Amino acid sequence: MKFFRRLVSPLIVFIGIQLAWVLVVVFWISWFVRNNRKFRDLAEKYGPGLPQSGLDWVVLVEGLVLLIAILAGVYVIFLYWRRQTSLAREQRNFISQVSHEFKTPLASLQLHLETIRLRRPDQQQLDFFLETMLEDTVRLRSLVDNLLDASRLEQKRIRLDLKPDNLSQLVSEFLKQKTATLPENARLTLDLTPNIYSWIDRAAMQMVLRNLLENALIYSNGPPVIHVSLKAEGARCHLCFADQGRGISAKDRKKVFRMFYRVRKSDETIRGSGLGLFIVKAVIWRHKGKVWLESKGLGHGTSFHILLPRIEPAEGESHA
Template sequence: MNKLRTLFHPIFVFIGVQIAWIGLMVIWVYWYFENNLKLEEFAEKLRPELFNNEFTWVILLEGSFLMLIILAGVYVIFVYWNKQARLNRLQSNFVSSVSHELKSPLASIQLYLETMKYQQVSTQEARDFVETMLTDTERLSGLIDNILQSSKADPKAMRLQFQPVDIGEFMKEVLTAYKRQFEERKCAVQLDLDGAGVLRVDKRALRMVFNNLIGNALRYSPVGAPLVIQVENVKKYCQIHFIDRGIGIEKKDQKKVFKKFYRAQNIDTQNIEGAGLGLFISREIIKNHKGRLDVESAGRGRGTRFTVSLPR
């Protein structure tokens, strides 16, 4: 049964169709040379005025040209169909991973609320639970922002409201919200803001980018791994580096991670939640700031460096 399914795999069907067409074309050309000449001789005896040599070459070329057009047509249909099939697959993966990712913070919130309902908790414990729940709601709202942003028909038409922002102060503000998560993951953050200055950016959009990059660094690093955030000025750009010592990204995945819904599939990532949206959205946002978002990694297990370059 599996063999049969492999046989009907789109690529095999496509190759089969191509072989069939080329075969037909070869047979047609062969037939043309073999039989048509004989027919021609026969017909020439009856109606010699019907044939002249130049005309037959036109027919051969026309036939070949038509065959080629059909080949090209099949190829185009195949390419688009394949693209669509890939999108459908990604979309269904996305729905399952996003629902999974939404459920985790939700489960945590429900657990703490029910704990407060059913158990006797002290004021201190209650405050701690509320803090935890607030962190979970932040996570939920970040994810929902990502989904909404990515579902916009044309991310290029993103409406950004640029305003002067002190990147150093802004980064500190963003990091405050992560204080608790850094503590829980025993993550030491080294902040190097030497090159930070005032840039014209959309605060809300940039916060999403920073949240995605910091969130990823936490998610894809083991407990206790540090995070370095560095701001420096390079020529006309202000570069913000996010350097983690996490699971890293293989060379082959380094370009693909920015694609919508794409998630690197390997043994390290298979049990880590993610919707495949964060980096896609972040790159779109940075592009709309006329900047760049790049990734560097020495490979699996060797950490990752994301660099946001924004024009000064």
């Protein structure tokens, strides 16, 4: 079974298609050359009044055009099949990862609840248990939210309620609320130009901020160091999340916004669903914005950039 899977890998299939097409072309040309004399004799016998000079080459060219059209169709089918194969593989990995993501906090919750039921811990230990259980519920809620949001975005069932709003205030308030939930050794710095307005859906934009923050925390090397900036650039708002984490290789930069895609080594386990950046891109696109990332490579951190249409504060205040 494993040998068969290797045999039908996309690369082997692509090479096989190319070889088959070359063989068919060679066969067609050789067959045509061998039978060219017969074509001429038939043309002279049954159509002596017809010009013969270019008739044979017309037949050859028509055959080649037909073969090229067939090759193009097969190539399109191959690309679609390869994409579906890749998506199916990512879905299998996603199901395995999400199952683990659910089981870990649930097992922790069950363990702490059973411990509390079997023996009453002292107040200090009880407080520790409660804090851990709250963290587990937050983790579960974040995972469930991402699953539901990604499903609705993919099926285009989310309708954003875009209103003029103070983006600077929204980003500041959200991140300051999250400061208390960051790891003790994490460092989050803000450089936000005040009173930058844009047409935004507050709930959807908070979804974007949450996923960018979680992504920076998950892929940090050592203590997380995150810098968030917001600037006005002409008719655009420029929001940037920069971290000093593991960075992203060139081959992964165009893939990280795909649904289910995760940047990780084959032998490592990283928490998360692989949906966060897909949600970020989908939401920003619906805000008529643009999102991209910059990274100098592995070990050099990553910066996520978002551009949104900017409006004047007076316009936002008049519609608020």
